[in-house]
Amino acid sequence: MIYPVVLAGGNGTRLWPMSRELYPKQFLDLVGEKTLLQETLLRLSGLEMAAPLLICNEAHRFLVAEQLRQIDLLDHNIILEPAGRNTAPAIALAAQTALPSNKDALLLVLAADHVIVDDEAFRKAVAEATPLAEAGELVTFGIVPTHPETGYGYIRRGEAQDPAFRVEQFVEKPDIATAQEYVTSGDYYWNSGMFLFRADRYLEELQVHRPDIHDPCVAAMNGTERDLDFIRVNEESFLQCPSESLDYAVMEKTSRAMMVPLDAGWNDVGSWSALWELADKDVDGNVSHGDVIQHQSKNTYVRAESTLVATVGVQDLxxxxxxxxxxxAAKDQVQNVKAIVNELKANDRSEHRIHREAYRPWGKYDSIDNGSRYQVKRITVKPSAKLSVQMHHHRSEHWVVVSGTANVTIDGKTQMLTENQSVYLPVGCVHALENPGKIPLELIEVQSGPYLGEDDIVRFEDRYGRS
Structure with missing residues (x-):
């Protein structure tokens, strides 16, 4: 049985301002109606698979859970990393999670933020790799290159063992001249970072080549705890792991590495220009998402989230x-977006980390206005969801219900509010908000006080484990 293992812990910066530290690109619907994470899982349809295992960090846990719930794949199957340690330790956690239920478990390791255009070709490659993995080989998928690319690592193929090749060499990102030589030779493939192997074989190889990773991961899994839909590993043990990729830790050292070629329109969506290349274009080569008007413009990508964006006489933007x-940005300069993110961090600005609209396990809020000593939020609470029982030291709040029904508890007394009704919450009161209804609850919150930061929340009870 194949267990999909989806690595969903990245903090993408190259797709800023859509991708943020607390809402990175794998959770965005950049190329279709579903998010990149959801598309990664849905393309497995038609293959005989066990429930997927998702690996992410603490900050993204509720995003992952909600996106799995939306496609009916949430099944206590999210492993939380106490800290990022790259792919080798993460996959060791997944291997140990799968083995108790299936001693012959195969792990299909996937990134949560890649695009594959031809799902059928992908499924065919997985089917071809399966007998090899069952026989104890460690299989990687090499992308058939379409052009010289300096942003990817490469795999050099060795002896042919139809339909695969022995891996001769893993190669670091080349310069453009070397990349051209690789493509011309026909012996090199892009390194996709996708793998298929038996869970027990991976752990065996890891123990041989990197016991300093293997042993702390085994100890970390001996101290797991269940928390809602999450599997929490022992933090103290896991933090003993060095940070290392699967390629460096195992694949470059093992004698059992195989490569199955994959020609399926793969793209790691590493820049805005990559999204322009993937998208359908108008007759002038323009791509438009949202409320966009483009006039006498060429080869330009425009994405508008919340307002009209118009272009006149521009190109390659x-x-x-x-x-x-x-x-x-100029389309040929979008790789430098990371410099903007670094400047935002250096200036201690929030735009690199979080959107104005922020998601929570109970719903979301949008900070629609703020100024000296006040902030206005539009709050959406999902049906049957409840915010934590909490209090604030520095701010009072006014709540006005826009639609739906709210159960409001203030210092132990509960009242029900409906559309156009409001309530005042003074500084220091212990309060809670719940949506008892069947439709989303929408309300406007007006905060006032000398300090309005999100860290002025003292939680007493929380059904999401945050108290």
Whole structure:
């Protein structure tokens, strides 16, 4: 049985301002109606698979859970890393999770943020790799290159063993001249970072080549705890792991590495120009998402989240509008977006980390206005969801119900509010908000006080384990 293992812990910066530290690209619907994470899982349809195992960090756990719930794949199957340690330790956790239920478990290791255009070709490659993995080989998928690319590592193929090849060598990212030589030779493939192997074989190889990773991961899994839909590993043990990729820890050292070629329109969506290349274009080569008007413009990518964006007489640009930021970049310079993110971090600004609209396990809020000593939020609470029982030291709040029904508890007394009704919460009161209804609860919250930061929350009870 194949267990999909989806690595969903990245903090993408190259797709800023859509991708943020607390809402990175794998959770965005950048190329279709579903998010990249959801598409990764849905393309497995038609293959005989066990429930997927998702690996992510603490900050993204509720995003992962909600996106799995939306496609009916949430099944206590999210492993939380106490800290990022790269792919080799993460996959060791997944291997130990799968083995108790199936001693012959195969792990199909996938990134949560890649695009594959031809799902059928992908499934065919997995089917071809399966007998090899069952026989104890460690299989990677090499992408048939379409052009010289300096942003990817390469795999050099060795002896042919139809339909696969022995891996001769893993190669670091080349310069453009070397990349051209690789493509011309026909012996090199892009390194996709996708793998298929038996869970027990991976752990055997890891123990031989990197016991300093294997042993702490085994200890970490001996101290797991179940928390809602999450598997929490022993933090103290896991933190003893060095940070290392699967390639360096195992694949470059093992004698059992095989490669199955994959020609399926793969793209790691590493930049806005990559999204322009993937998208359908108008007759002038333009791509438009959202409320966009392009006039006498060419080869330009425009994405508008919340307002009209118009272009006149421009070309080869990327323009991305979110509720709190606008990016305008030359299409051939978008790899340098990370410099903007670094400057935001250096200046201690929040736009690199979080969107104006922030998601929580109970719903979301949108900070629609703020100024000296006040902030206004639009809050959406999912049906049957409840915010934590909490209090604030520095701010009072007014709540006005826009739609739906709210159960409001203030200092132990509960009242029900409906559309157009409001309530005042003074500084220091212990309060809670719950949606008892069948439709989303929408309300406007007006905060006032000398300090309005999100860290002025003292939680007494929380059904999501945050108290």
């Amino acid at each position: 990327v323009i991305v509008q979110t509720k709190d930021a606008i990016l305008v």
